[in-house]
Each structure stands twice: as structure tokens, then as C-alpha cells.
Amino acid sequence: MGTRNALISGFGLNGKDAMCQQAVRLFAELYGAEADNLVLKAFATSGIGVGIAPKIRTAMQSQDFVGKGRFRELLSTIPVRLALNPKTALIGAMHYFQ
Helix, strand or coil: CHHHHHHHHHHHHHCCCHHHHHHHHHHHHHHHHHHHHHHHHHCCCCCEEEECCHHHHHHHHCCCCCCCHHHHHHHCCCCEEEECCCCHHHHHHHHHHC
């Protein structure tokens, strides 16, 4: 499974395959929409951290994280930070249980 995902993201980011490009774009779009939803659900006005694989960083940075219609103004004031460390969840869990 991991190899297939790596191939799709690699071909999509390098522009080698139109369907892979579309898949990466769609993934980034849906991921951004869910990040918006999470901000609104938790009313996380001080910001949100989004964990992603470093190799799709460019696709995520081009994503508009403020596409929620009437909430656009509010969401545009909330910072989005990309967590690129693959051990971010483990580090957070470690700090939580200390």
C-alpha cells in the first residue's frame, strides 16, 4: 500500500501523470477542507497544526485553507502550521503522558 501511495504522490508532484496530479490536488483540497472543519468544530482561534508527509508539502502549501463561505473572514485570521516531523504524534503523546 505504501509503495502505491508513494508512486501516486511522486508522479503527481513531478507532473509525470495527469491522473496522479489530480489525485494529489484532490487530496490536498480535501485535507484543507477537513482542517477548516476541525478549526470550526474546536473553535481553535489560536491556530491549528496539520501533520503531513514532507514530500507533499508543496501541494499543501498551495492549498487554500480558508474556503468556508461565510466563515472565510474568521478562518483567514487563524494560522495554519505544517508539522513535518513524522514523529510529531509520538512526541505529543509522550508530552501528554509525562
